[in-house]
Amino acid sequence: MCRPLNSKELQRIFEKLDKNGDGVVSVEEIKWVLDGIGVAISLEEIGFVVGGKSSLNLNEFISFYASISSSSSSSSSSSSSNGDDDDDDDDDLVKAFKVFDMNGDGFISCEELQMVLSRLGLWDGKDCRVMICVYDTNLDGMLDYQEFKHMMSVHAVS
Template sequence: MSPINSINLSRIFSKLDKNGDGHVSLDELKGFLDIIGIIASEEELELLVGKTSLDSIDFFLFYDAITKAYIKQSSYKHDDHRQNDFLENDLQKVFGVFDLNGDGFICCEELQSALSRLGLWDEQCGKDCMSMINVYDKNSDGKLDFEEFKDMMLAN
């Protein structure tokens, strides 16, 4: 899981705060988590965050906590084969978020749609959509297959 910068976190928070009240309800948070493939009930989320809604600071702290938990879980000493299986499974789930039509490829339109749903799309991104894909598109077909996507996600 790559850390998201504060600008993008603010954009995500604004997108999730559908009624503009400065708080993200657990229902709004659950909807976002469902989109990215993390299934949790509102009851589980309330137990986790201890509140029925999050202001922007709480949202940033929530993100920080789940990121640290994920990193800790990922660094837990499993044998290499098992750890690779976990990583592969996580990447397959994330790939599915982007591969909207399920054809096994991510095209420019799917990338734009997924980034829009996550609150990470803007006009500047739109101008660079194809170039973002081309960086990792090894076979130059204009789209990313899973292996190319995996290379992109694992690049440092």
């Protein structure tokens, strides 16, 4: 499974979500991001986790992340006792790959990468070709699943 986000990464995500700079993000914005990365959660479920608040400041956002990541890690630890941890990791990677492979052709193109990062508010204007080039071992200009898996394993360690 991917490593948890650190506080600096969470602050960066929070700042991207807080478009008007008022120091809070709404639960609707959080749901939008989670939907964008393929996490199916209702507004009611988010509301329950955040104690019925309509918006979160940075500390509350970090607590929210901790609560959803601890619940997902506890569910994966229960499956790891069955020896299925690697399967869960691969399932998560396949799901993540499908989020980026928007046209379902089995490859992540520069355009797809840019579109998903833009939707998440994480694209900083860098050329996505450069990002892909680093992990594109067969030099076709796109990432296949194995290249994506390698990229994620490198970033999970660093």
